Amino acid sequence: xxxxxxxxxxxxxxxxxxxxxxLEINEGQIIGLLGPNGAGKSTLIxxxxxxxxxxxxxxxxxxxxxxxxxxxxxEKIGLVTQEISIFPELTAKENANFFAGVYGLKGEERKxxxxxxLAFVGLAEQTKGKAQNFSGxxxxxxxxxxxxxxxxxxxxxxxxxxxxxxxxxxxxxxAVKQLQSKGTTILYTTHYMEEVxxxxxxxxxxxxxxIITKGTVQELIQNIQHEEKIKVEVxxxxxxxxxNIQALPDxxxxxxxxxxxxxxxxxxSGHLDRILTIIKEDSGVVGINVExxxxxxxxxxxxxxxxxxxxxx
Amino acid sequence: MMxxxxxxxxxxxxxxxxxxxxxxxxxxxxxxxxIFYFVLGDMKNQYGDLAFYDTAQLxxxxxxxxxxxxxxxxxxxxxxxxxxxxILVAPMSLPLYALSISLCGMFFSIFLGFLLVLFTGVGxxxxxxxxxxxxxxxxxxxxxxSLVSLILIFSVKNIKLAERLSDVYGIGCVVxxxxxxxxxxxxxxxFINEYLNPLLLAANAISYAQSxxxxxxxxxxFRLGIGIVITFIxxxxxxRRKI
Numbered sequence: 001x002x003x004x005x006x007x008x009x010x011x012x013x014x015x016x017x018x019x020x021x022x023l024e025i026n027e028g029q030i031i032g033l034l035g036p037n038g039a040g041k042s043t044l045i046x047x048x049x050x051x052x053x054x055x056x057x058x059x060x061x062x063x064x065x066x067x068x069x070x071x072x073x074x075e076k077i078g079l080v081t082q083e084i085s086i087f088p089e090l091t092a093k094e095n096a097n098f099f100a101g102v103y104g105l106k107g108e109e110r111k112x113x114x115x116x117x118l119a120f121v122g123l124a125e126q127t128k129g130k131a132q133n134f135s136g137x138x139x140x141x142x143x144x145x146x147x148x149x150x151x152x153x154x155x156x157x158x159x160x161x162x163x164x165x166x167x168x169x170x171x172x173x174x175a176v177k178q179l180q181s182k183g184t185t186i187l188y189t190t191h192y193m194e195e196v197x198x199x200x201x202x203x204x205x206x207x208x209x210x211i212i213t214k215g216t217v218q219e220l221i222q223n224i225q226h227e228e229k230i231k232v233e234v235x236x237x238x239x240x241x242x243x244n245i246q247a248l249p250d251x252x253x254x255x256x257x258x259x260x261x262x263x264x265x266x267x268x269s270g271h272l273d274r275i276l277t278i279i280k281e282d283s284g285v286v287g288i289n290v291e292x293x294x295x296x297x298x299x300x301x302x303x304x305x306x307x308x309x310x311x312x313x
Numbered sequence: 314m315m316x317x318x319x320x321x322x323x324x325x326x327x328x329x330x331x332x333x334x335x336x337x338x339x340x341x342x343x344x345x346x347x348i349f350y351f352v353l354g355d356m357k358n359q360y361g362d363l364a365f366y367d368t369a370q371l372x373x374x375x376x377x378x379x380x381x382x383x384x385x386x387x388x389x390x391x392x393x394x395x396x397x398x399x400i401l402v403a404p405m406s407l408p409l410y411a412l413s414i415s416l417c418g419m420f421f422s423i424f425l426g427f428l429l430v431l432f433t434g435v436g437x438x439x440x441x442x443x444x445x446x447x448x449x450x451x452x453x454x455x456x457x458x459s460l461v462s463l464i465l466i467f468s469v470k471n472i473k474l475a476e477r478l479s480d481v482y483g484i485g486c487v488v489x490x491x492x493x494x495x496x497x498x499x500x501x502x503x504f505i506n507e508y509l510n511p512l513l514l515a516a517n518a519i520s521y522a523q524s525x526x527x528x529x530x531x532x533x534x535f536r537l538g539i540g541i542v543i544t545f546i547x548x549x550x551x552x553r554r555k556i
Contacts, residue, residue: 046398049401071405074403079402081398085395085398085399087323087396089327089330090323094326097323099399099403101316101319101320101323102403104315104316104404146399147399
């Protein structure tokens with residue numbers, strides 16, 4: 001096991017920020033830590049890395065539960081901070097060199113690792129450019145390179161894609177997958193569920209300081225999957241027999257909306273073929289769309305609120 | 314220890330590229346001193362020396378009082394802003410890193426003072442006397458100003474307040490020294506200027522050395538040294554609490 005949190009409680013004065021958190025991070029995983037703003041994600045990271053002392057519970061890093069935050073263990077951790085924390089006056093290469101030195105890299109190895117880290121984030125051509133002249137996306141990528149330069153076993157990424165363009169976001173997500181394939185374990189926090197769905201091998205959903213659920217994306221969705229929506233676009237909607245569709249078992253609702261027929265069925269009812277057969281008897285089928293639940297629906301089901309803004313629906 | 318030492322070249326590079334600081338602590342004094350050079354011309358002081366010498370020396374020392382702003386800015390950036398998280402997670406000693414930043418800031422301030430001495434001495438023929446003694450006194454003044462700035466940043470929560478208080482320290486010393494307008498001869502003010510005002514302690518240490526009155530020069534140097542020891546103890550106590 002790379003790291004674990006056992007019964008972690010963190011309070012700021014009387015405000016409970018982390019409420020008995022239990023979390024295990026195993027080697028080679030990408031754990032997507034998902035939650036709305038203020039859920040406690042950043043505090044969890046601060047407790048995991050020793051930046052904050054915990055009020056209760058234990059942190060174990062690399063099997064070390066007695067002195068988890070000693071330098072020997074810190075050397076194996078890379079942190080991509082939520083806010084860009086590079087030195088704007090230094091060049092990309094100097095920034096990476098600074099952190100390489102801090103993590104004890106020397107000589108040829110240091111040169112090689114700096115070059116590799118900058119190339120990995122797509123900044124090989126901008127090594128001599130000052131960070132302050134970089135775009136937001138490039139600064140984000142340099143922020144990541146500085147965390148990778150020492151080849152950490154555990155990379156913690158705290159909302160690394162906030163405020164950047166789609167191209168840089170995709171580059172970062174691809175980089176995360178590549179890192180996993182090289183054996184790096186990643187804890188990735190975000191409030192963008194699309195990112196977690198794209199990269200995470202396990203998802204942990206945090207809300208109001210509590211882990212409300214965890215598992216793979218599929219597991220989480222299956223747990224809340226009660227129904228699916230099938231939208232069929234037809235050429236002659238007036239001729240389609242809605243009653244025949246409604247008569248099928250597990251079909252809960254059939255609605256005609258213009259050229260579209262919306263059929264709500266129980267999850268995994270397996271009726272798609274039969275529904276299409278019925279419709280084809282009366283009309284041509286122009287298009288089909290089956291809407292599956294996503295992590296947003298998981299969060300909505302468990303909390304009654306939307307993930308992106310934490311607002312009620 | 315070695316890991317912190319490896320950061321020092323980069324801290325110095327950052328400082329050397331901090332163009333606002335260079336403008337305020339090097340370019341502005343050079344411009345002001347040059348203006349005074351032309352304004353005062355051949356005007357003599359009460360001892361028959363060029364009045365411009367006194368002005369150039371005092372202005373060089375005055376800008377050392379504001380050198381502490383370098384330390385405030387870098388301590389704030391690295392230890393009390395977004396970068397703090399990354400530094401905290403790194404496998405190195407945070408107090409040692411803070412010390413390295415402070416020493417770099419002091420060194421940089423001393424270096425800027427050296428450039429001013431060089432410019433006034435070589436460019437404007439100001440007679441400084443023993444340059445090594447002058448640099449030693451400037452170094453003491455820079456260290457003291459940096460320590461005062463550290464006390465301020467460790468004492469208040471708001472960085473802007475620390476910066477303003479640092480300005481108050483610098484301007485207060487200048488005002489008490491009577492450089493803006495004549496100061497009444499009250500015993501309290503005389504005591505402050507004789508024992509506490511680092512600007513006048515440094516100026517007197519240099520002035521007496523120029524007159525070969527080294528026993529008096531040592532007294533003022535010693536008072537500066539006492540100030541450094543006291544402020545260092547305060548910084549140590551406050552720093553342990555804050556970092």
